[in-house]
């Protein structure tokens with residue numbers, strides 16, 4: 001361990017000094033799991049376009065699904081920083097794994113926890129926490145991504161049921177989910193509905209040909225006169241703001257997660273550059289490469305500092321959506337730039353799956369796009385500082 005590292009990896013401003021013993025223990029436990037169980041297998045899954053399903057029960061056993069929720073619903077009651085560190089360590093392994101945990105534990109479980117009835121919570125949350133059921137969060141449509149208010153999926157009440165029509169696209173875990181949180185317009189207003197696998201009129205297909213997040217399930221959902229019981233509406237999820245509030249929770253975790261991917265790229269490039277000799281000296285000794293390392297280290301440090309403050313604001317209950325937008329936007333784009341720099345440092349080896357860098361780079365192209373694109377978060381920050389909305 002060199003003097004710019006703590007036991008958790010590069011940390012030039014010693015942000016880990018802010019972590020309590022419990023937070024460090026959780027970080028190290030997830031770190032070990034990723035080192036031992038994820039890193040040895042994830043490149044093959046990426047290459048084959050498969051998700052490492054065998055890890056799902058372990059994630060559940062470790063209490064990582066819905067970890068912020070209270071124990072009565074199967075959660076672990078983690079604070080914001082501990083949760084963020086879990087996300088960071090998972091994404092150090094692969095964005096697909098972190099995405100699975102985000103979709104299951106935050107997008108799906110938080111939707112039910114925040115907007116469901118007590119019966120819905122009791123029915124689904126403990127099962128989702130134990131991974132006895134898989135969830136997904138279906139907002140995006142083929143023609144409506146950044147502008148979900150324009151969605152055309154509808155629900156209407158008919159003889160004691162809701163009838164759903166429409167389609168959703170790019171839905172993580174969509175084709176494997178036992179329960180889909182589906183956002184649809186009822187009388188012109190966006191509302192949340194629980195649609196169970198196997199419901200007549202509901203079809204879920206796996207989306208193929210992805211060059212990013214290859215070790216993740218991504219699905220297309222179709223609703224064709226799909227009848228669901230009236231009690232499957234999330235009664236408190238009225239209006240698009242309900243869906244957006246859940247996305248905000250997920251973006252918090254993503255802001256931490258991508259730091260893990262960036263650290264993995266940085267550390268891989270550093271080890272490589274120290275060992276790779278050209279012109280009779282290690283390439284780490286050339287000024288151009290040192291500039292890259294200085295850039296990468298600076299941006300990782302800034303991202304770590306943003307994360308710490310983000311967690312403090314979340315724990316005090318004062319975190320605003322624009323602050324989450326700023327962190328998500330900055331950290332995702334910087335992680336992507338770091339992956340690109342690391343890839344260059346590795347030369348030809350940078351494009352090989354023998355190293356994690358290109359895999360992270362490809363994954364981060366999704367992470368910079370989903371949960372609000374870089375542009376949309378730019379507009380959200382612009383609205384916050386000018387008081388004028390450029391988009392709505």
Ligand SMILES: Cc1cc2nc3c(=O)[nH]c(=O)nc-3n(C[C@H](O)[C@H](O)[C@H](O)COP(=O)(O)OP(=O)(O)OC[C@H]3O[C@@H](n4cnc5c(N)ncnc54)[C@H](O)[C@@H]3O)c2cc1C
Pocket residue numbers: 103137138139140142143144145146147169170171172173212213218366369370371372373374375376379390391
């Ligand atoms: C692998 C993967 C997994 C995903 N998982 C999920 C999931 O689980 N659930 C879910 O609901 N969705 C999911 N998504 C969808 C994701 O959230 C959307 O792709 C994202 O919101 C962007 O929507 P879009 O792709 O339709 O792009 P568009 O909205 O069509 O945007 C295209 C481009 O136009 C830009 N743009 C749009 N509006 C403006 C504007 N006002 N000003 C300036 N530029 C603008 C965008 O920034 C972007 O560059 C996933 C996507 C991927 C790739």
